[in-house]
Amino acid sequence: MKNLVQLLALAGLCLATTVGAQMPPPQPPTIAVSGHGEVTALPDLARLSLAADALDGEVxxxxxxVNRVVRRYLEVLGKSGIEARDISTTSISLQPEYTWDETAxxxxxxxxxxxxxxxxxxxxxxxxxxAILxxxxAGVNHVSPPALESSQAETLGREALARAARDAQARxxxxxxxxxxxxxxxxxxREAGQAMPPPQPYKVMAMRAEAAMDSGNQQMGLNTGEIHIAADVSVEFDLIAR
Incomplete structure (x- = not known):
């Protein structure tokens, strides 16, 4: 009987030790915050998205x-110093157009x-x-607002991210x-991502009456301004009692 009691006590001790070993240590309280960082820079390049289309009864x-307009525009770009490597005209589409004949x-x-x-x-x-004028x-009839960018976008993005992290820590x-x-x-x-606000729309106005002005930027009153690159993070910190 005595041996049985000792055996049961030993088994209980082993079970308690096993359960205790499996229980994770208590976690400290935490606090979750978000941080925002933003940098500004002067753009040094722009991407233009344009299109020429034409409707005719014959394909x-x-x-x-359309090909005539594109060739003419390529000549204009060449005279403006735009290199061939910076121009893509490979996207071509052709489709029929219909109207509804109410009588038929x-x-x-x-x-x-x-x-x-x-x-x-x-x-x-x-x-x-x-390039826009x-x-x-040349007859290009679709001109989207230019996307202004910086060739240092990757470096600027990392700086915005670092500022977001510091902002989260300060909060x-x-x-x-x-x-x-x-x-x-x-x-x-957690990184919430980076964002660059889209370019603001503007009116494309070919002011030929002011041909005496040399710069196309001046003729259009075009000011490239600044670009803003933003980043956001969410961080969970441990809290320690004093």
């Missing part, structure tokens, strides 16, 4: 008109619309206005101080 005539109660073929998309990278922003003069420290506790190490860090 070949529609294609020929059916669709009626209007013609065929040919379209060529043009992508241009302008590395000298002093030539941006010339040259498009309208957490302020809360910890107000609560009367110490701020511990960062337990979890």
């Amino acid at each position: 070949k005539r529609a294609e020929a008109e 109660r059916q669709q009626k073929l209007v013609g065929y619309r040919a379209r060529r998309d043009i992508l241009v990278t302008v590395r000298d922003l002093d030539r941006l206005g010339d 040259g498009a309208t003069e 957490a420290q302020a809360l910890a101080t107000a609560l009367g506790v110490k701020l511990g190490s960062a337990r979890v860090v």
Whole structure:
């Protein structure tokens, strides 16, 4: 009987030891905050998205008109100093267009619309206005607002991210101080992503009456301004009792 009691006591001790070993240590309290960082820079390049399209009853005539406009625009870009490596005109589409004939109660073929998309990278922003005005003069009939960028975007993005992390730490420290506790190490860090606001729309106006002005930027009243690169993070910090 005595041996049985000792055996049961030993088994209970082993079980308690096993359960205790499996239980994780208590976690310290935490606090979750977000941080925001932003940097500004002067853009040093622009990307233009343009397109030329034409509608005609004959496929070949529609294609020929679009190709004529694109060739003319390429000549303008070449004279403006835009290199061939910065121009893409490979996107081509052709599709029929219809209108609804109410009398016949059916669709009626209007013609065929040919379209060529043009992508241009302008590395000298002093030539941006010339590239846009040259498009309208060549007959390009779709011009989107230029996307202004910086060739140092990756470096600027990392700086914005670092500022966001410092902002999160400062916020957490302020809360910890107000609560009367110490701020511990960062337990979890999540990057919410980086953002660059889209370029603001503007009116494309070829002011040929002011031909005496040399710069296309001046003719358009085009000012590239600054670009803003922002980053956001969320961080969870440990809190330590004083």
